[in-house]
Amino acid sequence: MNGDVMDEMEGRIFLGGGGEGYGTPQGLRLDYANRHGLIAGATGTGKTVTLQVLAQGFADAGVPVFLSDVKGDLSGLARPGSDTHKLHGPFTERAATIGLDLTYAAAPVTFWDLWGKAGHPVRTTVSEMGPLLLARLLDLTEVQEGVLNIAFRVADEEGLALLDLKDLQSLLIWVGQNADTLSLRYGNVASSSVGAIQRSLLILEGQGGDLLFGEPALELSDLMRIAPDGRGYINILAADRLMGAPRLYPTFLLWLLAELFEQLPEVGDPEKPKLVFFFDEAHLLFDGAPKALVDKVEQVARLIRSKGVGVYFVTQNPEDIPEDILGQLGNRVQHALRAFTAKDRKALQQAAQNYRDNPRFDIEDAIREVGVGEAVTSLLERKGIPGMAERTLIRPPASQLGPITEAERAAVMATSPVAGRYDVAVDRDSAFEVLARRADEAAKAAEAAEAAEDKADAEEREHKAGRRYSGTSVGKSTTRSRSSRGDSVGTAFAKSFARSIGSRAGRTLVRGVLGSLFRGR
Structure with a gap:
C-alpha cells in the first residue's frame, strides 16, 4: 500500500479503492468491526474473495476468525498467493489502480471438520x-x-x-x-x-x-488463538459435505454463536474485536425457522457485540436476512444483484434503500452494474455513522485464490496448535451407561426374587407332601399360585432381556422395558 493510502488506513482493514469514476479508498474500522456486517451478491460476483480479504485482514490485525468453507475455496488462506497464478496479471493491475503494494502472504489457519477428515474433529454435547x-x-x-x-x-x-x-x-x-x-x-x-x-x-x-455429539467437546478458547507473531488464527470449518445436511449446518453455527454469547465476558466497545464470525449461506439459518429461533438469533446479534464478537452474514440477497437483524448490520459490501424478474427488481430496490445516498451516482443502478470484483460499500465511520455508499474495486487477496492440495492441508493440520487434542473420541460414563446399569441391576433383582420364590415354592411343596404323608388335611388356596404365576412371567421377561444386554440394541431395549423398575432409584 502506498504511503498516502497507508496513512488513511491506520486502524482499518483496507478493503479496496477506486480508479477513475470510483470513490475514495475504503477501509473497515477495527473499533466498529464488532457492529456486524453483510456481504451480499449474486453467485459469481466476488463474495468469496471479499470474505477472504476481510478474514485475512482481521487475522493480520490480531483478531481470530471463524468461517465456514462451503465450496472448499477458502483453504487457500493457508498458502501465499503466487505470481504464477493465472490472475496475477489482473491482480497487479488492480493493485496499482487502487494504490496497493501487493505482497503475497499466508495466514495462520486451523482446519476443522465434523467428519474429522478435512480438519480436526469438532464436537459438542x-x-x-x-x-x-x-x-x-x-x-x-x-x-x-x-x-x-x-x-x-x-x-x-x-x-x-x-x-x-x-x-x-x-x-x-x-x-x-x-x-x-x-x-x-x-x-x-x-x-x-x-x-x-x-x-x-x-x-x-x-x-x-x-x-x-460427543467428547472431547470443542473449547471456545481454541477458536480464539493468537499466533506467536501476533496474528489471529483463521478457523476454517469444512462445510462442503456439511451442506448436504441443511439443518445441521446452520444449527451448529448458531450453537457456536450462542456459546460465545454465554461464555465470553462483557468488554463494551474494544479497539478491535475478540473474534469475528462469518456465516456463509446465511439464508439457511432463517429458511423455515420458527419465530422463537429467529428471535433468539436477533437477541444474540444485538447483544454479542458487547462481548467483542463481530458477526458477518454472507448471502446472495439482503432480503434473505430478517429486517430486525439486517438493521443491525452496520458494515456492508454489496456485490452485483441481477434483476431479471419483477421479484428481482423489487429485491434490488430494497437493497439500494439500505445505503446512505451518494449524489455522484444512483445506488440502484450501481448495484445492478458493478462487475466481478467490484461492490457498493458502506462502512461505519466515526461515532458509528454509516458511511456514504461508494463504488469500490475490491483489493486482490494476499493468500492463494482457490483450494490447496490434500497434502498441503495435511501438513497444516500436523503443525496445528490443537493437533491430537480432538482426534480420539472419548465415551465416558453418561445416561446410556447409567440406564444400562440400572436395567442390569433390576434384572438381577428379578432373578434373585425368582430364585427366592422358587425356593419358597419348593419348601411349600415339601411341607404339603409331608402333611399328606401324615394324613393331615390341607386347605386349598389359590392366592399364592396366582401370584407365583404372575411373578414368574415378569422375572422370565427380565432375565431374557438381561441376557441381551451385551448388544447396543439389547441394552437400549432393556432400559426402556424395565424403566418402571428403576424409575425411583
Whole structure:
C-alpha cells in the first residue's frame, strides 16, 4: 500500500479503492468491526474473495476468525498467493489502480471438520446444544418439542449426562415407558411424539449427527488463538459435505454463536474485536425457522457485540436476512444483484434503500452494474455513522485464490496448535451407561426374587407332601399360585432381556422395558 493510502488506513482493514469514476479508498474500522456486517451478491460476483480479504485482514490485525468453507475455496488462506497464478496479471493491475503494494502472504489457519477428515474433529454435547436448537435441528412440532423439553428436565433431575445421541435415544425410551407417571407431573407425554423424535434422531444420525455429539467437546478458547507473531488464527470449518445436511449446518453455527454469547465476558466497545464470525449461506439459518429461533438469533446479534464478537452474514440477497437483524448490520459490501424478474427488481430496490445516498451516482443502478470484483460499500465511520455508499474495486487477496492440495492441508493440520487434542473420541460414563446399569441391576433383582420364590415354592411343596404323608388335611388356596404365576412371567421377561444386554440394541431395549423398575432409584 502506498504511503498516502497507508496513512488513511491506520486502524482499518483496507478493503479496496477506486480508479477513475470510483470513490475514495475504503477501509473497515477495527473499533466498529464488532457492529456486524453483510456481504451480499449474486453467485459469481466476488463474495468469496471479499470474505477472504476481510478474514485475512482481521487475522493480520490480531483478531481470530471463524468461517465456514462451503465450496472448499477458502483453504487457500493457508498458502501465499503466487505470481504464477493465472490472475496475477489482473491482480497487479488492480493493485496499482487502487494504490496497493501487493505482497503475497499466508495466514495462520486451523482446519476443522465434523467428519474429522478435512480438519480436526469438532464436537459438542447434547446438553450443550439444548432442546431449543435440537428441536430446530430435528424439525420437531411444538408438541414434540415439549416432550423433548420434558426429557431434558428429567435428565437434570435424575443426574443423567446427555453427551451423545445414544444417551438421548436411551433417555427417550425410558421416557416413553414411563409416560403415564411423567404425564401426571409434566403434562401429556404421548408415545407417538417420543417415536417421532426417535425417528428424527435416526435420520440425523445418518447425516453425520452422531459425529457432532460427543467428547472431547470443542473449547471456545481454541477458536480464539493468537499466533506467536501476533496474528489471529483463521478457523476454517469444512462445510462442503456439511451442506448436504441443511439443518445441521446452520444449527451448529448458531450453537457456536450462542456459546460465545454465554461464555465470553462483557468488554463494551474494544479497539478491535475478540473474534469475528462469518456465516456463509446465511439464508439457511432463517429458511423455515420458527419465530422463537429467529428471535433468539436477533437477541444474540444485538447483544454479542458487547462481548467483542463481530458477526458477518454472507448471502446472495439482503432480503434473505430478517429486517430486525439486517438493521443491525452496520458494515456492508454489496456485490452485483441481477434483476431479471419483477421479484428481482423489487429485491434490488430494497437493497439500494439500505445505503446512505451518494449524489455522484444512483445506488440502484450501481448495484445492478458493478462487475466481478467490484461492490457498493458502506462502512461505519466515526461515532458509528454509516458511511456514504461508494463504488469500490475490491483489493486482490494476499493468500492463494482457490483450494490447496490434500497434502498441503495435511501438513497444516500436523503443525496445528490443537493437533491430537480432538482426534480420539472419548465415551465416558453418561445416561446410556447409567440406564444400562440400572436395567442390569433390576434384572438381577428379578432373578434373585425368582430364585427366592422358587425356593419358597419348593419348601411349600415339601411341607404339603409331608402333611399328606401324615394324613393331615390341607386347605386349598389359590392366592399364592396366582401370584407365583404372575411373578414368574415378569422375572422370565427380565432375565431374557438381561441376557441381551451385551448388544447396543439389547441394552437400549432393556432400559426402556424395565424403566418402571428403576424409575425411583
